[in-house]
Amino acid sequence: MSTHPTLADARLLCDAAGSLVERALDRAREITDGGKRIDDHQVLTERVAYAATQTRAAVELIDAVAAAERGGLAEITCAASVADLTRSLIGRLEPSLDDLGLGDAALEQTFPTETRSVLRSAGHESVFRLIGRHCAETRGRNDWPLDDLHEQVREAVRAFAEKEIAPEAERIHRNDDLVPESFIRGMAELGYFGLAVPERYGGSEMGNLAMVLTTEELSRASLAAAGSLITRPEILTKALVQGGTEAQKALWLPKIAAGEIMVGISVTEPDIGSDVAGVKCRAEKRGDDWVINGPKSWCTFAGRANVLAVLTRTDADPNQGAKGLSLFIVPKDRFDGHDFVMKQPGGGRLVGKADATPGYRGMHSFTLNFENYLVPGANLVGGEQGIGRGFYLQMAGFAAGRLQTGGRACGLAQAALEKTAEYVVDRVQFARPIAEYQLTQYTLGRMTAMLAASRAITYAAALAMDADERSAAPLAAQAKLLSCDMAVELTQLGQLLHGGWGYAEEYPISRYVVDAQVLPIFEGVKPVLELKVVGRSLLSD
Numbered sequence: 083m084s085t086h087p088t089l090a091d092a093r094l095l096c097d098a099a100g101s102l103v104e105r106a107l108d109r110a111r112e113i114t115d116g117g118k119r120i121d122d123h124q125v126l127t128e129r130v131a132y133a134a135t136q137t138r139a140a141v142e143l144i145d146a147v148a149a150a151e152r153g154g155l156a157e158i159t160c161a162a163s164v165a166d167l168t169r170s171l172i173g174r175l176e177p178s179l180d181d182l183g184l185g186d187a188a189l190e191q192t193f194p195t196e197t198r199s200v201l202r203s204a205g206h207e208s209v210f211r212l213i214g215r216h217c218a219e220t221r222g223r224n225d226w227p228l229d230d231l232h233e234q235v236r237e238a239v240r241a242f243a244e245k246e247i248a249p250e251a252e253r254i255h256r257n258d259d260l261v262p263e264s265f266i267r268g269m270a271e272l273g274y275f276g277l278a279v280p281e282r283y284g285g286s287e288m289g290n291l292a293m294v295l296t297t298e299e300l301s302r303a304s305l306a307a308a309g310s311l312i313t314r315p316e317i318l319t320k321a322l323v324q325g326g327t328e329a330q331k332a333l334w335l336p337k338i339a340a341g342e343i344m345v346g347i348s349v350t351e352p353d354i355g356s357d358v359a360g361v362k363c364r365a366e367k368r369g370d371d372w373v374i375n376g377p378k379s380w381c382t383f384a385g386r387a388n389v390l391a392v393l394t395r396t397d398a399d400p401n402q403g404a405k406g407l408s409l410f411i412v413p414k415d416r417f418d419g420h421d422f423v424m425k426q427p428g429g430g431r432l433v434g435k436a437d438a439t440p441g442y443r444g445m446h447s448f449t450l451n452f453e454n455y456l457v458p459g460a461n462l463v464g465g466e467q468g469i470g471r472g473f474y475l476q477m478a479g480f481a482a483g484r485l486q487t488g489g490r491a492c493g494l495a496q497a498a499l500e501k502t503a504e505y506v507v508d509r510v511q512f513a514r515p516i517a518e519y520q521l522t523q524y525t526l527g528r529m530t531a532m533l534a535a536s537r538a539i540t541y542a543a544a545l546a547m548d549a550d551e552r553s554a555a556p557l558a559a560q561a562k563l564l565s566c567d568m569a570v571e572l573t574q575l576g577q578l579l580h581g582g583w584g585y586a587e588e589y590p591i592s593r594y595v596v597d598a599q600v601l602p603i604f605e606g607v608k609p610v611l612e613l614k615v616v617g618r619s620l621l622s623d
């Protein structure tokens with residue numbers, strides 16, 4: 083291969099992929115009756131939804147690279163990444179072409195001979211090797227172009243995270259220690275908890291891209307002990323902005339923005355995960371107050387948190403489903419250990435015990451039990467108007483949480499890419515640094531290209547959320563879907579390039595691998611996100 087692939091090649095492939103996916107989507111809409119019968123066609127829906135997500139990432143990557151006018155390696159990486167996405171989505175749709183009523187003809191029409199030839203050349207191994215060599219030379223440094231303001235944000239967070247967070251990350255992971263207060267204080271001073279809070283409530287309201295960049299750089303230092311710290315306040319902030327009373331916004335938002343209170347989000351229950359509308363934990367009115375009873379599970383940071391945003395059932399009739407749910411801001415004392423009992427003067431109790439996990443350590447995720455736990459009436463989000471609106475408020479928060487999780491995944495993958503690039507340059511086998519071997523370069527090149535696509539769709543989702551949060555929610559879900567899978571694959575590729583040392587706790591890549599594995603699980607477990615969020619939004623009329 084002598085000539086390098088160009089942006090024009092990337093566009094050609096993206097158009098071809100887009101047209102195949104459009105045809106698949108059209109047929110899937112018919113087959114699922116506008117998304118009403120997705121459950122009768124789950125596998126097909128999953129394939130189409132994922133392929134559409136890959137095409138969207140390709141579109142966003144091309145747009146970003148074209149806008150930056152950087153040419154050179156950015157253009158080559160873009161074309162290779164689009165080729166990689168295209169190959170993957172063809173392979174994904176191919177088994178369903180007959181079910182979709184498209185057959186081989188659709189592939190031949192959308193990918194004629196000359197397009198297939200571009201696919202081979204743009205995605206040629208030599209292209210990935212070139213990208214991989216550059217990645218090794220630059221040690222994987224992230225120099226994604228940003229405007230001045232966002233560049234400053236990224237630089238500032240990077241400096242803070244490298245100085246304050248990174249040196250502690252390994253200790254926290256290995257000992258399953260709690261996030262140090264110094265992290266919280268530092269992040270509070272720098273305003274990281276107020277990025278999504280409107281200015282009039284003490285935040286900086288810097289927009290979603292600044293939030294994603296902040297999350298990304300913190301996650302690069304530690305997913306669990308820093309990068310995920312602002313997700314919870316962010317989710318509650320969005321719920322409050324959307325549906326809180328004026329008094330609630332005035333009371334809680336400034337405290338969130340200042341990092342004065344830490345937040346836990348409590349939706350999941352031992353028997354209720356993806357089927358959020360089925361939440362059973364009960365809140366019943368007692369005078370002006372409410373009393374909460376029932377178990378919850380997987381409430382991250384519940385020990386340290388000063389308040390929990392708890393989704394409860396306020397309507398005794400289970401047939402009310404999502405309409406019977408309300409959201410409460412539940413105050414509690416702060417506890418530092420792996421278990422706690424919070425006792426109220428009137429006899430109410432909240433019992434918490436952290437579940438041990440292989441990764442994502444630092445905040446601890448708790449199983450909780452509410453026992454006649456009293457919550458002031460003023461803490462029902464939205465007041466009386468908020469009764470029955472908890473599900474919708476929670477979903478508003480989750481859209482933001484998913485966007486942020488796209489950023490978390492990119493930051494973690496970035497860390498893995500950098501450490502791997504360093505390692506392959508240093509490691510010598512058969513008398514040569516392993517970075518000099520073709521297969522190493524190819525793998526590093528693919529890792530770089532995969533990360534570029536995820537970053538592009540995540541940043542695009544951030545900007546779309548700034549414009550219109552509601553309509554951009556499916557894009558945020560797509561960003562989360564693709565980026566989390568990417569982080570899992572990329573960290574594992576990085577681990578393999580580390581050989582045996584990749585399995586040693588001493589090397590951070592082993593932490594990245596176990597941390598990445600949680601990403602496709604929370605904020606909407608992958609299969610459910612594909613079907614009920616991405617698939618539904620793409621297939622509904």
Ligand SMILES: Cc1cc2nc3c(=O)[nH]c(=O)nc-3n(C[C@H](O)[C@H](O)[C@H](O)COP(=O)(O)OP(=O)(O)OC[C@H]3O[C@@H](n4cnc5c(N)ncnc54)[C@H](O)[C@@H]3O)c2cc1C
Pocket residue numbers: 124346347348349350354355356357379380381382383439442447600603604605606607608609610613
């Ligand atoms: C480390 C960690 C931290 C977490 N932190 C929080 C937190 O702070 N707050 C909180 O509320 N929750 C939290 N969670 C919970 C997380 O959001 C849930 O695990 C997630 O929503 C999935 O729910 P589940 O585990 O009950 O899985 P389930 O809903 O039981 O799903 C399991 C599997 O069943 C299949 N499945 C389920 N439904 C369908 C369907 N309709 N169609 C096809 N397949 C289906 C899928 O394969 C799915 O992967 C956390 C989880 C972890 C692991």
